[in-house]
Amino acid sequence: EIVMTQSPATLSVSPGERATLSCRASQSVSSNLAWYQQKPGQAPRLLIYGASTRATGIPARFSGSGSGTEFTLTISSLQSEDFAVYYCQQYNNWPPEGTFGGGTKVEIK
Amino acid sequence: QVQLVQSGAEVKKPGSSVKVSCKASGGTFSSYAISWVRQAPGQGLEWMGGIIPIFGTANYAQKFQGRVTITTDESTSTAYMELSSLRSEDTAVYYCARGVAEMATTYLFDYWGQGTLVTVSS
Numbered sequence: 001e002i003v004m005t006q007s008p009a010t011l012s013v014s015p016g017e018r019a020t021l022s023c024r025a026s027q028s029v030s031s032n033l034a035w036y037q038q039k040p041g042q043a044p045r046l047l048i049y050g051a052s053t054r055a056t057g058i059p060a061r062f063s064g065s066g067s068g069t070e071f072t073l074t075i076s077s078l079q080s081e082d083f084a085v086y087y088c089q090q091y092n093n094w095p096p097e098g099t100f101g102g103g104t105k106v107e108i109k
Numbered sequence: 110q111v112q113l114v115q116s117g118a119e120v121k122k123p124g125s126s127v128k129v130s131c132k133a134s135g136g137t138f139s140s141y142a143i144s145w146v147r148q149a150p151g152q153g154l155e156w157m158g159g160i161i162p163i164f165g166t167a168n169y170a171q172k173f174q175g176r177v178t179i180t181t182d183e184s185t186s187t188a189y190m191e192l193s194s195l196r197s198e199d200t201a202v203y204y205c206a207r208g209v210a211e212m213a214t215t216y217l218f219d220y221w222g223q224g225t226l227v228t229v230s231s
Binding site for chain 1: 156
């Protein structure tokens with residue numbers, strides 16, 4: 001089973017600054033990597049899939065990159081509504097599975 | 110408008126089982142993958158397993174093999190997750206989630222249920 005590791009666990013950033021979040025897979029997942037945002041008391045929201053494709057309605061300040069085992073989510077200029085927890089997820093084709101990373105909390109500095 | 114509506118909160122004794130439902134509306138239920146994801150208090154997301162209709166059988170995370178059963182009822186557009194041999198560590202919010210594309214063969218989610226709190230306590 002593929003293990004997903006996110007770093008850092010917590011990221012303190014000032015509004016308007018850039019945030020860079022990392023995700024590593026224990027083996028290659030090709031580009032089958034998604035990023036979700038979760039706010040307290042809410043279900044997760046899909047931000048990025050295919051490692052770099054923004055989901056419908058997601059602002060351009062969110063971008064994803066990487067392939068294989070190393071991935072990055074970048075938020076170019078943090079807005080107040082972006083302070084949340086972010087999870088990466090691999091969704092391999094075979095065997096089908098949907099493992100999540102442990103999450104990165106982006107908090108106000 | 111796709112909606113996933115889950116059953117209400119449950120309180121269970123250790124050693125018992127719980128069955129949570131997820132009723133879908135909007136879209137063709139049988140064409141989309143459905144999964145269950147749980148989140149313990151203050152913890153991260155944990156994929157438990159799911160069903161991809163084109164494959165017809167459920168897939169489970171190794172951690173839950175033998176203890177979780179995921180089924181669907183196409184006649185009512187409802188998915189179920191049953192977890193047995195409950196222990197206190199199973200206290201969590203359980204979410205159902207739907208795949209992004211018809212006939213997709215992966216567990217990538219765009220719609221989520223509201224979550225069901227399952228509390229395991231003696």
